[in-house]
Amino acid sequence: MGAQQVRDGFAALYGTEPDGVWAAPGRVNLIGEHTDYNDGFVMPFALPHTATAAVSRREDGVLRLHSADIEGGVAELRVADLAPESDKSWTAYPAGVVWALREAGHPVTGADIHLASTVPAGAGLSSSAALEVVVALALNDLYELGLRGWQLARLCQRAENVYVGAPVGIMDQTASACCEAGHALFLDTRDLSQRQIPFDLAAEGMRLLVVDTQVKHSHSEGEYGKRRAGCEKGAALLGVDALRDVAYDDLDAALARLGDEEEVRRLVRHIVTENHRVERVVSLLSSGDTRAIGPVLVEGHASLRDDFRISCPELDLVVDTAMASGALGARMTGGGFGGSAIVLLEEADVEPVTKAVEKAFATAGFTAPRVFEAVPAAGARRLV
Numbered sequence: 001m002g003a004q005q006v007r008d009g010f011a012a013l014y015g016t017e018p019d020g021v022w023a024a025p026g027r028v029n030l031i032g033e034h035t036d037y038n039d040g041f042v043m044p045f046a047l048p049h050t051a052t053a054a055v056s057r058r059e060d061g062v063l064r065l066h067s068a069d070i071e072g073g074v075a076e077l078r079v080a081d082l083a084p085e086s087d088k089s090w091t092a093y094p095a096g097v098v099w100a101l102r103e104a105g106h107p108v109t110g111a112d113i114h115l116a117s118t119v120p121a122g123a124g125l126s127s128s129a130a131l132e133v134v135v136a137l138a139l140n141d142l143y144e145l146g147l148r149g150w151q152l153a154r155l156c157q158r159a160e161n162v163y164v165g166a167p168v169g170i171m172d173q174t175a176s177a178c179c180e181a182g183h184a185l186f187l188d189t190r191d192l193s194q195r196q197i198p199f200d201l202a203a204e205g206m207r208l209l210v211v212d213t214q215v216k217h218s219h220s221e222g223e224y225g226k227r228r229a230g231c232e233k234g235a236a237l238l239g240v241d242a243l244r245d246v247a248y249d250d251l252d253a254a255l256a257r258l259g260d261e262e263e264v265r266r267l268v269r270h271i272v273t274e275n276h277r278v279e280r281v282v283s284l285l286s287s288g289d290t291r292a293i294g295p296v297l298v299e300g301h302a303s304l305r306d307d308f309r310i311s312c313p314e315l316d317l318v319v320d321t322a323m324a325s326g327a328l329g330a331r332m333t334g335g336g337f338g339g340s341a342i343v344l345l346e347e348a349d350v351e352p353v354t355k356a357v358e359k360a361f362a363t364a365g366f367t368a369p370r371v372f373e374a375v376p377a378a379g380a381r382r383l384v
């Protein structure tokens with residue numbers, strides 16, 4: 001969505017020009033799945049798809065919210081009345097950010113917000129974090145709060161955890177706030193230290209496809225909670241703060257100590273091997289061995305499918321079909337039970353692999369997937 005269009009939408013709605021226009025992207029995660037609530041490593045990059053918000057400051061305690069993508073008019077709230085888990089609609093995301101900023105002592109006295117997003121919602125591409133981060137960045141600028149990207153990410157996570165009531169990790173918000181064009185973000189979710197890793201596939205004749213399966217299996221939220229609880233149980237049984245503290249070289253010993261806790265053993269094995277896979281991908285990309293990350297992505301998928309058990313027939317079909325059609329690597333990305341998969345492939349294979357996946361979905365009787373190419377784009381920024 002162009003800045004001008006969102007600006008015009010704001011003017012038509014509120015009758016004045018906005019103070020500015022900001023954008024924050026969705027993301028895909030290259031590797032490091034479900035590690036972000038285990039103090040582990042992740043490696044997302046930003047999509048060109050963004051939430052774009054036109055915003056003005058208000059001093060009278062009123063917060064007005066409008067999305068071009070949602071039926072219904074302007075929601076009008078009072079910042080002093082914002083309360084966690086009081087709102088089950090989309091407005092909880094931006095209102096939660098205002099609440100989290102105020103809770104942290106930042107004097108946000110209201111705003112008029114009009115936004116529109118090109119990030120597909122519920123596709124595992126983090127439309128929710130894009131929404132939160134664009135609002136946080138706009139208020140940070142308008143109220144001159146001076147907060148850094150990682151600090152905004154923390155506040156947005158708090159908004160989603162406490163205000164919306166979704167127990168998400170820190171990856172999505174940090175990716176949206178901190179990613180840079182042409183790079184993947186190597187993030188240590190324990191201390192939020194980051195490294196921008198050059199990731200320019202086109203320069204090496206490769207491409208990365210996102211395949212949005214367009215399905216979201218209904219039990220996903222409950223299953224997410226169970227995985228989180230299982231990981232916490234694993235850490236407690238092993239006497240560590242988080243599964244991040246189990247070294248890859250000590251994995252066999254750790255699994256042996258878990259005895260007959262088969263479910264927990266599988267979760268622990270995924271998290272420990274997944275952290276190791278992130279480190280392997282960082283090392284391969286840093287040494288220019290980009291094609292060699294393909295098999296690591298496939299291993300990651302197998303681990304999510306067999307150990308963490310959060311894949312589904314649609315995601316497995318993308319990965320199996322892509323690999324059988326010559327892709328370099330493929331894996332599900334995001335929370336699981338639907339959403340999207342990524343496929344790494346040679347430029348020349350884009351068309352045949354896309355066709356093969358589409359054909360396999362038609363044959364299986366699945367909804368046609370949405371396939372698009374992802375180029376690492378910029379993180380959150382002011383447009384106007």
Ligand code: ADP
Binds near residue numbers: 070093117128
């Ligand atoms: P994901 O972040 O993977 O896309 P979530 O379930 O975390 O999925 O977030 C999706 C929710 O974010 C939507 O149900 C809606 O409430 C909100 N949302 C996303 N995009 C928009 C938009 N353009 N306008 C209003 N709300 C949106």
Ligand code: MG
Binds near residue numbers: 126127128129172
């Ligand atoms: Mg989300």
